[in-house]
Amino acid sequence: MQQFIVPQFIDVEDKIFGPITVRQFVLMVTGGVIIFLTFRFADIPFFLFTTVVVGGLVLLFGFVKVNGAPFHHFLLNLMVKIKRPNLRVWNKTLSEQEIRLLIKQPQGGKVAKEALRPKEMISTSRLAELALIVDTRGKYKGEG
Numbered sequence: 001m002q003q004f005i006v007p008q009f010i011d012v013e014d015k016i017f018g019p020i021t022v023r024q025f026v027l028m029v030t031g032g033v034i035i036f037l038t039f040r041f042a043d044i045p046f047f048l049f050t051t052v053v054v055g056g057l058v059l060l061f062g063f064v065k066v067n068g069a070p071f072h073h074f075l076l077n078l079m080v081k082i083k084r085p086n087l088r089v090w091n092k093t094l095s096e097q098e099i100r101l102l103i104k105q106p107q108g109g110k111v112a113k114e115a116l117r118p119k120e121m122i123s124t125s126r127l128a129e130l131a132l133i134v135d136t137r138g139k140y141k142g143e144g
Contacts, residue, residue: 024063027062031054031057035055
């Protein structure tokens with residue numbers, strides 16, 4: 001029987017200089033180039049402003065982790081959450097006419113009366129009996 005080596009730690013980024021990963025290195029080089037270009041071609045106040053902003057962004061995106069994930073993952077998840085919130089609220093006070101508009105039936109738009117009838121409540125003794133049927137995996141058939 002052949003043996004295969006299973007790769008481990010596949011979610012860990014490759015390190016190139018001590019604790020610095022490739023992504024962090026590319027971010028630092030890009031930020032350094034931007035800062036150098038503003039030093040060469042801009043005046044001192046703009047250079048200082050750009051250094052603070054670009055340096056802060058490089059540190060933020062390169063080294064900050066939120067719940068163990070890189071900051072850009074957190075930022076992308078935040079934007080998706082803001083764009084499409086997934087909180088669904090159930091409004092059970094719909095009228096019969098609104099239910100007919102929401103439910104599309106293949107019989108020409110007619111809604112079955114069973115869909116509009118409220119469900120009957122199950123008593124606690126019936127719930128206990130159903131729980132016993134589930135616990136015994138169907139060996140106990142119930143009284144009814």
